[in-house]
Amino acid sequence: MTCEKAMSLMSAYLDKELGFDEFRQVELHLAYCETCSQEYESLKATKDVLGTLRAAELPREFWPELRERLGACAAEQEKTCGARRDGLARRDRRRSILHPSMGAGLFSSPIAKAVVPAFLVLLLAALPAAWSAHRRAAEAEVCSWTDTIEPYFRDYIISEYDRPLSDKTSLGFVVTGQAVTMYTSDLLGPSDKAAHAGSIREASPSPAKPPGTEYTLISYPR
């Protein structure tokens, strides 16, 4: 180890803050280097002189003063925390939909407090019916009787009906006594009715059927 290196490590050696290897190397160097040994002694003396400095006592007023400042700080923190808490509470109330500030007190009157829950109950009760109607409408859109199925059956029935040996029952007619009857909704268009003017008779909607359902009774004489 060189003197330069040994001197740079001298304080750490003095303080026993070196690793084992470096400590041993400095120790060996000091054993034969007079100059570095003197450096060591002088640094040690400096450290010893610093050690003579007595620790000062805490001033008597230290804690009374600090206690006052801590108390003021705690009060300030409490105030800050309190203000923050109030601010958050105000914000929460503002965000609440039932707060008077929403809709200028719309929901704050006693009547409104009674009506709003009732309205909600009714809304919930009406939901299944609304859903059912919606579903039916959707199905009607998917499978339209008027546009696709009805024209096919109409043509088929008319052509089959005129055949003497056709099975009227299989075509959907109800054979009762002297009449062949079909319950359907406008199965035959105006042109069909004109073509069979002699044999088709339209009847009024049946009073036995539930109201609101439109039926056209077409009777064919046997």
Add this chain to the structure above:
Amino acid sequence: MLNTEALAGVRYRENDAQAFEELVRRYDRKLYNVALRLTGNPDEAKDLAQEALLRAYRGFNRFQLGTSFEKWLFRIASNLYIDKLRKQRNVRFESLDEPVPTATGQIEKALPDWSTNPEDVAEQNELAGEIQAALQSLPINYRMAVVLYDLEGFSYEEISGILRCSIGTVRSRIHRGRRLLRERLTPYLKPAATAGARW
């Protein structure tokens, strides 16, 4: 190091100044002495130590449980001192024996009683004054390292944590600081050691 439970207990009572006081009581004198050796002035030292404790109290919720509370506290104090030095470019000098003006007249300053023996008092005061003056002449980084190690007994590792620098830097600062102090304090070193003070 304080146990985690004690610190956690204070943390849950954040606004409890009394609990905080109980916690830091064990460090107050050491903190004041570090501040005194850094500033060289009892009033400034008192202010610095009080301010450091106040900041620790305010920022206690930022202290990480499981780490050294002492290191954290002294780091606050050293940072505070560096900040104050930056802000206060003009160092205020105060006479030790100048009377203090008050509303009713002037009063003499009361100096601290270091010892009961008047001769010792004189010697101690002279040496203490010289050491303090020598410390004040050091660059701030050297002064902090030397004060924390030689006067307050922190380890190199602890000092590296307080000053946020490597152990190698701490080692270098202490060594250079001591060499500068040696030059200033040569008349007070033992004769056997003064021979080495010529470099």
